[in-house]
Amino acid sequence: MQSLWEATCNMPSFDPLPGDIRTDALVIGAGMAGILTAYLLQSWGRKTVLLEANRVCGGVTKGTTAKVTSQHNLIYAKLMETIGLRAARQYTDANERAVEGYRSLIRANGIDCEWEEQSAYLYSVKDAALLQKEAAAAKKLGIAAQVTDRIGGLPFAVKAALRFENQAQFHPLKFAAALLKDLTVYEQTRVTELKDQEAVTDRGSVFAKDIVFATHYPFVNVPGFYFARLHQERSYVLALRDAPKVEGMALGIDSPSYSFRNSGDYLLLGGAGHRTGENQAGGRYEELRRQAKAWYPDAKEAYYWSAQDGITPDAVPYIGRYSSSRPHWYVAAGFQKWGMTSSMVAARTIAEMITGKANDGAGVFSPQRLHVAASAKVLAEDTGKAVSNLAKEIFKAPPQALLDVLPGKSGIVDYEGEKVGVYRNEEGDCFYVTTRCPHLGCQLAFNPDERTWECPCHGSRFDYRGKLLDGPAQTDITLVFAEEA
Incomplete structure (x- = not known):
């Protein structure tokens, strides 16, 4: 499983941290x-020093659909209703500036990253009312939004579509590789502990005046308590050859929702999303393949991949000071599936705070905010999920017999008197792992589409051998035993 971006860009590599060092700023x-x-x-x-636990751009960035846009689904009408006009305008202005920020940086540095100016569309095949409401909100906030009744190249008719002009798409890894050339980077260096202005790693310590958590999901639980106000979701993408060109970048607001954009000779078809840890039945890639076959019978699948996104209760990212008790820590998390634009918002906001170019605080993005009206429902759902899955760990159902676990499937079995997770591959080999998440103890669930054990509470992921793939967990789960057929 490899994304189009990985297949078409050789990323630079960097040595691990050589030992203890000092710097002005550390970005994790x-x-x-x-x-x-x-x-x-x-x-x-x-x-500035940049630390990476594995490989640069080896996480969410390699799985993005790489849209650079201020059109973030049905966001603006919601923000105006829940957090008010002033805060909604801050969100709007920051994301509009982010699109221009990429544009200016690419032009100034002559970066060859397949940057293409495009229109962004939200579409519905059922109803125009929500799109008209969103258009009115966007216009009030200063965005030139238009409602139309067609998107060229889509394989079906739409009831209505909302267009934002002067948006863009690009090749994220080619862009990132160009910036990395001028940075001090250490790979294969995992931060294991934070002590105010010291980051302890498995290779040595970094002492820094300011520390930025850009780890997708904050891994320090206290202070901050991000585990109580952030969950993760997965989505899936196919790259198709010999499919027609689609006008701009399109995302459906109906359920199920599908996204479309071209990249060179490929059409990227995305969708089939779910909360991380809630895909025991599998079939997400097959869902996309069925739709691709119906819509583009002559197209051929070239690549397939998935991505993971952090979701906040009020639909606004956490960008700013990590906690009031840690004035030199900063965080960027909860990008709501709009990671490319939000990355630029976060970078500008945090860099301005550290260098004194902006007043203290991050406005609408402040991690210390509390938007009760916008957050209550999602917070209640997230809390319920965590409690439910912690209970699963305490009150496990009786284990299955190993013979009941078919090739390509998983189950909870009894191994030497202990209940463990087992995955049996297509050749019949079995891999037994512990299924208690090392982050906060939730019961892991198996995702057959990716052969991973996933935490429904906070989104940590592990391969079937127990190796950590995504945080907030910081350690592997135990591979108890591997058995060849």
């Missing part, structure tokens, strides 16, 4: 948000 996490933050800080005169 070398995805798009971390790279942009480090780049801006370095450009504005702060000596």
Whole structure:
């Protein structure tokens, strides 16, 4: 499983941290948000170090659909109703500036990253009312939004579509690779502990005046308590050859929702999303393949991949000070499936706060905010999920017999008196792992589409051998036993 971006860009590699060092600023996490933050800080005169636990852009950034847009689903009418006009305008202005920020940076540095100016569309095949409401809100906030009744190249008619002009798409890894050339980066260096202005890693310590968490999901539980106000979701993408060109970038607001955009000779078809840890039945890629076959019978699948996104209760990212008790820590998280634009918002906001170019605080994005009206429903759902899955760990059902676990499937079995998770591959080999998430103890569930164990509470993921793939967990789960057929 490889994304189109990975297949068409050789990313640079970097040595691990050589030992204890000192710097002005430390950025933890070398995805798009971390790279942009480090780049801006370095450009504005702060000596900056970028740490990555694995490989640069090896997480969410390699799985994005790479839309750079201020059109974030049905967001603006909701923001105006729940957090007010002033805060909604802050959100709007920050994301409009983010699109221009990419445009200016690419032009100034001559970066060849397949940047294409495009219109962004939201569409519905059922009803125009929500799109008309969103258009009215967007216009009130200063966005030139238009409602139309067609999107060229879609394989079906739409009832209505909302168009934002002057948006863009690009190749995220080619862009990131260009910025990395000027940065001090250490790979294969995992931060295991934070002590105020010291980051302890498995390779040595980094002492920094300011520390930025750009790890997608904050891994320090206290202070901050992000685990109580952030969950994760997965979505899936196919890259198709020999499919027609689609006008602009399109996202459906109906259920199920599908997204479309071209990249060179490929059409990217996305959708089939779910909360992380809630795909035991599988079939997400097959859902997309059925739709691709129906809509584009002559197209051929070239690549397929998935991505993970952090979701906040009020639909606004957390960008700013990590906690009032840690004035030198900063966080960028909860990008709501709009990680490319939000990465630029986060980088500019945090870099301005650190260098004194902006007043203290991050306005609408402040992690210390509390938008009760916008957050209550989602907070209640997230809390319920966490309680439910912690209970599963305590009150497990009786284990299955190993013979009941078919090739390509998983189950909870009894192994030497202990209940463990087992995955049997197509060759019949079995891999037994512990299924208690090392983050906060939730019961892991198996995702057969990706052969991963996933946490429904907070979104940590592990491969079938127990290796950590996504945080907030910081350690592997135990591979108890591997048995060849």
